[in-house]
Amino acid sequence: MGNKQTIFTDEQLDAYQDCTFFTRKEILRLHGRYHELAPHLVPMDYTNEPDCKVPLALIVNMPELKENPFRNRIVESFSEDGMGNLSFNEFVDMFSVLSEMAPRELKAIYAFKIYDFNVDNYLCKEDLEKTLNRLTKEELTPEEVQLVCEKAIEEADLDGDSKLSFADFENMITRAPDFLSTFHIRI
């Protein structure tokens, strides 16, 4: 490309193109968005890989994430420290997995992480109840919540331990027709 941008070196952009589902233009645009989240924190020049992280509170206020009931969990699942502070690498990674070109298996892995509230590698009943309450903003009665979670576990649990392991989850999500179209964020 002919235009001179000084944010990334060419090797960096190549590496990003290989590691994500974005084109060069989109990566530069993402950097712009990342920068405007915290202009004083994020340098414009990324050629020497600065180590800065934008805190959770700022990321969760992005218009794409603001209305999402799982926004905290999404950001936490992609952050290295588990607290939700994202470096640019993690930021790009997050939107790459959530873009429409990411394959189903990749999305399933991260969806499992997102819905696993207590981070124990299983979707137990409490995780499901928390998910449901976030979805409906607690407008279901507790009995209804119980019933729905029971039925969901009944449908997906294969090994009979009344919680969903990743294998159960993945098996179920391949049969969920809407997953690919709903589990994606446009940026």
Add this chain to the structure above:
Amino acid sequence: MEVDSVFYTDHSGRVHNNPLLDQLPSYQSLLYRRKSSNSGTKRRSSSRGRSGSSGSGKWGVSTVSRREEKQKSQMVQRPIRELATTMAEKRIHVTQRLEEARELSSLRQLRQSTRRHLRRLRDDAQAWLSWLKLWRGDIRLIEGMFGTGILSYFSFLRFLVMLNLIIFVLMFSFIMLPLIIAPHASGNITYTQKVGSVCSEYSGTARRGLVNFHEHITDLLSGGGFLERTYLFYGYYKVDKIHFPKATYNLPLAYLLVTIAYLFLSLIWIVKRSATGFKRNLIQDEDRFQSFCNKIFAGWDFCITNENAVRLKRSSLLYELRTDLEEERIKQKIADRTRKERCRIYLIRLILNLFVIGVLAACFYSIYAATIFSQKVQMDNIKENFIVDLIYEYLPSIVITLANFVTPLLFSVIINYEDYSPAFEIRFTLMRCVFMRLTSIGVLLFSLWSQITKCDNGPCVCGYNNKLYSCWETRVGQEMYKLTIFDFIIIVAVTIFVEFPRKLIVNYCDCGLAKWWGQQEFAIPQNVLEIVYGQTICWIGTFYSPMLPAICTMKYFFIFYIKKVSLINNCRPATRPFRASSSNFFFLAVLLIGLALACVPVTFSMAQINSSHACGPFVNYNTSWEVLPTTVSKLPGGIQKLLLALSSEAFAVSFFVVTCLAMFYVIALAGAHKRVIDQLREQLAMEGRDKRFLIQKLCQAQRLSAIKSPVSKSQPCISSPSYHTSFSNNFNEAVFLAHSPPASSTHV
């Protein structure tokens, strides 16, 4: 103490899994899939809550990791971006792969780099193509505001615009273009003439003398008058052959072949588009289709950014879950029905279905009567005044629209008494509405044809009623044109005169009527039926009016903007949400039904009804289809024999038999696959249970051996047969586990 002896909890409440579970091959491969790091010694756990099992598992881990490295080198290199690792590790991967590539031979290097470049090129091309897509920005806006259900309606509309455009380009380039360029390319046009016959008198409705302005408007709206003898209608193409200097262009043959081609093209394009949805529908269980899991984990549309839309999505999800719970209750109730109740229900259903059939018959009869009356009035040339004339012209369209407005309301009232489950209710009402809409066009065409082929005294001389319909194809084309225009007018009028006032009334007036009426809902099924109806008319009418696809393209183009404005300003999404996945399939299925219905009249009129002798390209033939055999008979002998063989009965029957065999084979294969899937699923469940049971037994055995002999920790407990048999396949693991000191398990 935990009841479940396999999973232990810490004081902090986090679950520590038994380190044995960490070492299972299935878990290791899961970890590997998540973090395929090269270093076999570092074992950073992917989930943050686990305690590092590095203590006890060092030797075991290195055994396992060595095996995985071998696995990795044998594994096909997946593209890096599909790996579920952090960005930093992915970049390490990139550098590693580059280093590896440098060590390979130059040929391999070249191949890898070309592959990478090609992939990048393909990504850029895809990005560029999607940028070109029509209405990208608008559709994104709608998606953000209303979610993927309504989005599918608008992308369906876009698909129809493209389809109609392509059909028009086809018609234009093969039929109109040769006529237009003939004078410029020194082409000599021979017109069709059938001299002397009484059938070839063409008395068109062209006006003579001074014409009033409002008559121009009538002509524009009805396709008569000055529009009749233009490119718009079939009658204008009174051309037999065009002789260019180098070749001869057979226009009748081109006309016939293009008709067949556009029907085929539509079929292939629709089937291709619906292939993914159809496949998905086939794999799923019918019962579990709208399952709870699907709603919880894939129910929230991550694309929604608008506050209002979020609120509505939440309430619709709530509604869906409640409906599902209700559905379970109703299923239970249905299963509990006594025989007497069942008989009563069946009787009610029978009566109501008869009533529905009666209503449909009444509607069809009124359409028939309206068509005949309208035709008679036009023939007798009774002119009262401008508005009444227009009404007479548009009478069939008006009756069809009224019927299509009243019947869905009726059906949705009737279905309440038939006591079906909610999901089936929706589908059944929809089916009835589809049937009503598409059959009304069929009835209109049937009544037209009964007029055309009915003569006063006995069988018709020319095969059709040439006194009233000297050019019947143009007349049919005009009816289709009127239907299209009227459909468009109705959509615009309803939006402007019903939806906007409704919004004003509901917003600003506080009376009970406003509250009861409520805000306009964007009912996807009804809207889809509307546009499928328009598209069916277009398919039927293109044979009689080659420019109809262009008119339909513009019509859908404007409808997009009208519906978008109406949606954003007036509507709220329906409380009964329409799933995106099933809706795509539903739209294309209804469109296919429309296409099938459109093929029937076209083929019937091509093959059975005599083409008119006064106009059009098929004057010299008896029926439109005849052009094909005539041309084939003029081809050289070899090709002729081949084509005749292809169209003979022997070939048709054997082709049919072969197709049936292939279909049976594929159905049997699908059934076998389904059985295998079920079996595997059961096996998976069984294996999981086995695993838990065996680990429980193992832990018990370990505990027993630890209690019995706390000193001799290193003594291998191979004597216990319980785990010996189970791990006989993985001897490494068995030996390792035998050596693992029980004290290293992370609980006391």
